[in-house]
Structures are given as C-alpha cells and as structure tokens.
Amino acid sequence: MTAEKAYRIDLFSLKTPQMRAFHLTWMAFFVCFFAWFAVAPLMPVIKGDLKLTPDQIANINIAAVAVTILVRMAVGPLCGKYGPRITYTLMLALGAIPVIGIGFAHSYESFLAFRLAIGAIGASFVITQFHTSVMFAPNVVGTANATVGGWGNAGGGVTQSVMPLILAAIVSLGVQQALGWRLAMIVPGVMMLILAVLYWRYTQDTPEGNIPALRKRGITVECGKEGGWKVFKAACVNYRVWMLAITYGASFGVELFIHGVAASYYVDRFGLTLESAGLAAGSFGLLALFARALGGIASDRVARSFGLGGRTVLLFLLMAGEGIGLLAFSTMGNVTLAVVAMLSFGLFTHMACGSIYAVMPFVDRKALGGVAGIIGAGGNIGGVAAGFLLKATGNLPDALFALGCIVLVSAFCGLAVRFSAAQKEAEQILYDEAVAQRARSGAGAAVTA
Numbered sequence: 001m002t003a004e005k006a007y008r009i010d011l012f013s014l015k016t017p018q019m020r021a022f023h024l025t026w027m028a029f030f031v032c033f034f035a036w037f038a039v040a041p042l043m044p045v046i047k048g049d050l051k052l053t054p055d056q057i058a059n060i061n062i063a064a065v066a067v068t069i070l071v072r073m074a075v076g077p078l079c080g081k082y083g084p085r086i087t088y089t090l091m092l093a094l095g096a097i098p099v100i101g102i103g104f105a106h107s108y109e110s111f112l113a114f115r116l117a118i119g120a121i122g123a124s125f126v127i128t129q130f131h132t133s134v135m136f137a138p139n140v141v142g143t144a145n146a147t148v149g150g151w152g153n154a155g156g157g158v159t160q161s162v163m164p165l166i167l168a169a170i171v172s173l174g175v176q177q178a179l180g181w182r183l184a185m186i187v188p189g190v191m192m193l194i195l196a197v198l199y200w201r202y203t204q205d206t207p208e209g210n211i212p213a214l215r216k217r218g219i220t221v222e223c224g225k226e227g228g229w230k231v232f233k234a235a236c237v238n239y240r241v242w243m244l245a246i247t248y249g250a251s252f253g254v255e256l257f258i259h260g261v262a263a264s265y266y267v268d269r270f271g272l273t274l275e276s277a278g279l280a281a282g283s284f285g286l287l288a289l290f291a292r293a294l295g296g297i298a299s300d301r302v303a304r305s306f307g308l309g310g311r312t313v314l315l316f317l318l319m320a321g322e323g324i325g326l327l328a329f330s331t332m333g334n335v336t337l338a339v340v341a342m343l344s345f346g347l348f349t350h351m352a353c354g355s356i357y358a359v360m361p362f363v364d365r366k367a368l369g370g371v372a373g374i375i376g377a378g379g380n381i382g383g384v385a386a387g388f389l390l391k392a393t394g395n396l397p398d399a400l401f402a403l404g405c406i407v408l409v410s411a412f413c414g415l416a417v418r419f420s421a422a423q424k425e426a427e428q429i430l431y432d433e434a435v436a437q438r439a440r441s442g443a444g445a446a447v448t449a
Contacts, residue, residue: 146296157285253382
C-alpha cells in the first residue's frame with residue numbers, strides 16, 4: 001500500500017513520518033533562526049568591543065541576509081534531488097561552524113565574514129517548506145506550512161530576548177562582557193548540532209520514503225523526476241513565482257529588517273536597557289508563534305469556498321494591512337505606542353508570510369523545490385533592499401515610511417497571481433478528495449471507538 005500525504009495535523013503525535021517531519025522541521029527552523037539572529041541583540045555590546053562605525057553596522061546587517069539569497073535558490077533544487085533530510089542535516093551541521101566561530105572575530109573584517117557565512121542558515125526556511133509541502137494534502141498544506149514556518153520564525157524573536165539573558169548570566173559569573181558575548185554564541189551553535197543528529201535520525205523525505213532511494217527503485221516522486229536544476233529552470237519561467245517572490249520580499253524582507261535593527265533602535269531612540277530593548281524587539285518575532293499559522297489557516301479556510309483565487313485575494317488584503325501598519329509605526333515617537341504599532345503591523349506581516357506559502361505548493365507541483373527556493377530568496381532580497389534603503393535615508397523612521405509605501409504597491413502582485421480554469425478544477429478535485437478522506441477517517445475512528 002502506497003503511503004499518502006497527511007490530510008490532518010495530529011499535533012501531539014510522532015507516530016507517522018508526516019508528523020515527525022512536521023515537528024522536526026519547525027524545531028530545526030527555530031534553532032536556525034535563533035542562531036541566525038543571535039548576534040543582533042548583542043550588537044550594542046559588540047559594536048563597542050570591536051569599535052564599529054554606523055556604516056560598518058549597516059554593512060553587517062546587510063551581510064546577514066545577503067548570502068541567504070543565493071543559498072535559498074540553491075537548496076530548493078537540492079531538496080528535489082537529494083531530499084530535505086540530507087539537505088537539512090548538512091545545513092545544521094555546517095552552519096554551526098560560523099555561529100560558534102564568530103566568537104573568535106577580533107576585527108570588523110573577520111566579524112563581517114562570519115556574519116556573512118551565518119546568513120546561509122537562513123535558507124533553512126526553504127527546506128522546511130519543501131518538507132511539509134510533500135508531506136501534507138491540499139486541505140491542510142497551507143496550515144502545515146504556515147505553522148512550521150511561524151513556530152520556526154519565532155526563533156528570531158526568542159533570540160532577541162534570550163541572548164541578552166545568556167550574556168547577563170555569563171557576566172554574573174565574573175566574565176567580562178567582551179568575552180561574554182563570544183561565549184554566548186556557543187549556545188546556538190551547540191543547539192544546531194543537536195538538531196542535525198535528530199533530523200538525520202528521525203525524518204524521511206516523503207510519506208513513501210527517502211527521495212534518492214525511491215528514484216533508485218524507479219519510483220517517480222511528485223516534486224520532479226530528476227530534481228536539481230531542471231526544476232529550478234522550470235520555476236524561473238513561471239511568472240507566478242516572481243509575483244510571490246516580490247510579495248515575500250515585502251513581507252518577510254521587512255520581518256528580517258526589523259529583526260536586525262529593532263533592539264538597537266529601542267536602545268538608541270528610547271534609551272532602553274539592552275534587556276528591555278531585547279524584550280520589546282523579541283515581541284515582534286514571537287508573533288510568529290501564531291500569526292503566520294493564522295495566515296495559513298485563513299488561506300485554507302478561504303480555499304474551501306473560493307478556491308485558489310480566494311487565497312490570492314486574502315494575500316492582497318494582508319499585504320495592504322501590513323503596509324498601512326508600517327506607515328503608522330514609522331511616525332511613533334513614544335516607546336509604548338511604538339511597540340503597539342510594531343505588534344499591529346507585525347501581525348499582518350506574519351500572516352502575509354503564512355498566506356504566501358499557502359499559495360506556493362499550488363504554483364507548480366513538479367518544480368516545487370525551485371518554486372520554494374526562488375520565493376524564499378525573494379524574502380532575503382527584500383531584507384537586503386531594506387538595508388540599503390536605511391543606508392540611503394540615514395534615518396530609520398524615514399526608511400520605515402518608505403517601506404510602508406513599497407509594501408502597499410507590492411500587495412497588488414498578490415492579485416496578479418492567476419491560475420487557469422483547468423488548474424483550479426484539478427486542484428479543487430484534490431482538495432475535495434483530501435477533505436473526503438479526512439471525513440472517512442473520522443467516521444472510521446468513531447465506529448471503532
């Protein structure tokens with residue numbers, strides 16, 4: 001009997017390969033995001049230790065997300081060829097090296113190089129979305145993708161609050177701050193190594209098994225016959241991929257930008273302590289615990305009545321809400337109002353991210369790796385562009401206002417995503433089959449009970 005995609009999310013189960021993938025993807029993604037942004041809340045200390053200028057700090061923030069663009073484009077096709085299990089394990093193990101290694105940086109140049117290398121682990125998102133996309137059926141794939149993405153993204157918020165506390169704990173033992181922040185970076189590096197072992201041991205690529213083994217047996221997997229760069233090329237010629245990449249750049253790119261500047265912004269503009277600024281900045285990332293999942297759930301619910309077209313309209317509305325909220329945030333001069341405004345636009349931002357990857361699995365099933373990679377890279381392009389925008393304006397409120405305007409324009413790219421009548425009909429059949437299968441399973445369970 002051929003294994004099927006999961007048509008329900010049994011949240012408290014680890015019995016099936018689908019649910020093991022669900023939980024280990026978000027855990028691995030959480031750790032990668034925690035490590036990716038672990039340096040950001042420590043920057044007020046680091047810039048004093050390394051005597052960094054504002055321009056150098058801006059370059060470091062750009063470097064943190066720049067390299068991820070290329071790596072995200074690469075890992076999507078790699079997932080299609082070698083499978084997410086191998087790809088994720090290697091990323092976690094190799095990514096731990098620069099995370100721990102940045103503690104050995106003693107100059108701007110060496111710190112920049114390590115920060116650039118750490119940015120590669122931001123591509124973990126693409127592997128996460130690929131893995132859940134091949135494990136879950138159309139009726140719940142949006143919810144699954146958004147939930148693992150949101151819970152993983154929360155690592156970026158947790159690190160804003162936790163890393164200053166780790167540093168404070170180390171300093172309380174009598175260690176100087178200049179050494180303390182270096183020792184603190186060992187924690188996320190070790191976490192990555194632990195997850196690498198767990199991912200290799202307890203996951204498989206698809207419900208049927210691991211992709212390389214399936215191909216050796218002559219079994220064609222849904223994500224493409226051969227994977228690799230062929231699926232990347234197929235994704236490149238699909239205009240819907242680029243429309244979603246733009247919207248992801250205007251949503252996740254903004255999220256990345258806020259993660260990189262929020263803690264320092266609250267310290268410099270409002271005079272908060274490092275710990276208080278970390279808590280304020282961390283609240284933005286913690287929205288991902290539920291908000292991104294909410295975007296995916298809403299997309300799946302809308303699809304019940306309005307199909308694929310309903311998913312894209314929802315995306316437009318969420319992007320518009322993000323843009324309006326960002327414009328409001330840019331004008332705040334009081335710390336309390338600033339936090340409230342940040343949380344308001346952050347809610348729309350995270351929901352938009354979840355909505356985008358609820359549309360992604362339906363763009364081109366046979367080029368899934370390439371589609372996921374390009375759209376994911378769009379997010380990092382947005383983050384890099386926001387960094388250059390800040391350098392150009394030299395003022396964060398002005399940069400945020402400009403970003404709000406850009407987001408509003410980008411929202412229309414969501415509306416530009418269209419699907420043919422034939423594709424809508426085919427996807428509706430798959431959706432209805434998944435819903436029916438779930439209903440039969442529920443009825444069977446009731447009879448058994």
